[in-house]
Amino acid sequence: MTGRLGFGIAAALGPGVAGEVAGEIERLGYTTMWTNDGASGPGLPLVAAALRASRAMRAGVGVIPCDLRRAPEIAETIASLGIDTSRAIVGIGSGRAEHPVDAVRAAVTELRALLGPGTAIAIAALGPRMCRLAGEIADVVLLNWMTPERIRWARERIAEGARGSGRIGEPVIASYVRVALGADAPARLAAEAGRYARIPAYARSFAGMGADPAIVGVAARAPNEVAPALARYRDVLDETVLRALPTSNETARVLEIARAGVTAR
Numbered sequence: 001m002t003g004r005l006g007f008g009i010a011a012a013l014g015p016g017v018a019g020e021v022a023g024e025i026e027r028l029g030y031t032t033m034w035t036n037d038g039a040s041g042p043g044l045p046l047v048a049a050a051l052r053a054s055r056a057m058r059a060g061v062g063v064i065p066c067d068l069r070r071a072p073e074i075a076e077t078i079a080s081l082g083i084d085t086s087r088a089i090v091g092i093g094s095g096r097a098e099h100p101v102d103a104v105r106a107a108v109t110e111l112r113a114l115l116g117p118g119t120a121i122a123i124a125a126l127g128p129r130m131c132r133l134a135g136e137i138a139d140v141v142l143l144n145w146m147t148p149e150r151i152r153w154a155r156e157r158i159a160e161g162a163r164g165s166g167r168i169g170e171p172v173i174a175s176y177v178r179v180a181l182g183a184d185a186p187a188r189l190a191a192e193a194g195r196y197a198r199i200p201a202y203a204r205s206f207a208g209m210g211a212d213p214a215i216v217g218v219a220a221r222a223p224n225e226v227a228p229a230l231a232r233y234r235d236v237l238d239e240t241v242l243r244a245l246p247t248s249n250e251t252a253r254v255l256e257i258a259r260a261g262v263t264a265r
Contacts, residue, residue, distance in 0.1 A: 002234050006032035006241035007258050008062070008176055012040040013249055015049035020251045022050035025258050026057040032089070033057060034176070034241050037064045044074075047088055048081040058087045062142045062176070062241075063124040065095025066107035075114040085115055091122035091142055094130070101129050108137055122174075126205045128157045134171060135161025142241075143175035145196055145216050150209045151175060151236045174239035177230065178217035181246075181257050185221055188245050190214035223260035230261065 007030045009021060022033050033050045037043035043061035050059035064074060078085065092107050094100030108121055115121075122140035125131045134141040135158035143154055155173055162170040180188040193213035196202040206213050218229040234240045242261045246253035 002231075003237045004031045004239045005234075005261060006030060006034055006060075006174065006239050007261070008034040008036075008241045008243035009046070009254060010040060010244075011035045011037060011043045011046055013046075013254070014041070015045045017249070017251050017254065018046035019049040019053040021254055021258070022053040022057065022059065024255055026054045028258060028262050030258065030262075031057060032060055032239065032241070034060045034062045034089075034091075034243075037061050037069070037091075042077075044077050044081055044083065048083050051084050051087055056087075058089055058120075060089030060120075060122060060140070060142075061091050062089075062122060063091035063093035065093050066103050067095035067097040071107055071110035071114055074111060078115070085119040089120045089122050089140055090115070091124060091140070093124035101133050104130065105133060105137065125154065125158070126201055131157035132161030132164070134158055135163075136165035136167065138171045140172045140174055140239075143173070145178075145193070145202060145205065145213070146175055147209055147211050147216055148232045148236045150205075150211075151233070155236070172238045174241055175233065175237055176241050176243040177233050178245055179226060179230075179242045179257050179261065180217070180219050181221075181223065181226065181260055183221055184247070185219040185245075186214070188247075189217050189219040192245055193217070220260065223256065224263055226257070226260035227263045 007025045035043045035046040047059040094104050097103035120139040122142045123134040123138040124142045125134045131154050197213045220226045244254050244257040
């Protein structure tokens with residue numbers, strides 16, 4: 001398996017940078033652009049900008065915490081921004097919900113009723129129960145901070161959910177893979193991993209993998225090292241999303257990671 005490539009940027013970069021990045025990464029051959037949603041800023045305005053700046057590429061928000069933004073608010077924001085729901089992927093996560101699986105199931109059910117059947121919905125999954133739920137009801141499963149071995153484990157849980165639901169086929173399985181480039185790339189990757197490792201759900205996931213968080217992802221000192229390092233992720237994913245950790249928020253620094261990702265292996 002050598003899956004498709006997506007590209008992810010932080011919502012903090014804003015819609016202006018999102019638009020600049022989207023047009024170029026589509027030209028480079030990326031099939032989707034992703035952004036997050038949370039304390040650093042809302043993701044849907046970046047999705048809208050990316051879709052306006054591209055022709056056929058899809059854009060996703062991964063993910064909106066359902067304990068902070070309810071389904072009606074999400075649907076109203078999508079409508080107010082004029083987002084083309086046929087090209088958008090709306091990602092939902094549990095946030096800090098007391099009952100995460102139940103909260104995500106309810107949010108997805110309500111969103112489908114509000115947005116209609118043509119909108120792709122993604123679920124962020126880490127643990128076995130959320131992976132099974134995603135296999136049951138999601139169009140896309142968005143994994144995060146996983147080694148290739150852990151991705152294989154997640155695929156098995158997702159397949160269990162799909163089989164148990166009786167659905168035809170399985171969801172697209174995608175994952176963020178953090179990519180840092182430059183002399184300080186290992187330090188940038190380690191710092192980002194350390195930030196996530198302080199979150200209990202991610203701490204449990206890292207422990208379950210038995211992996212040092214600082215080496216989950218790609219830290220490349222030279223551009224030609226990125227694509228070969230991504231190969232082991234692409235071999236186990238339907239879509240590998242390069243989540244850029246640039247040296248600065250300048251568009252040029254973001255795009256140098258995007259270009260490195262498609263350098264011939």
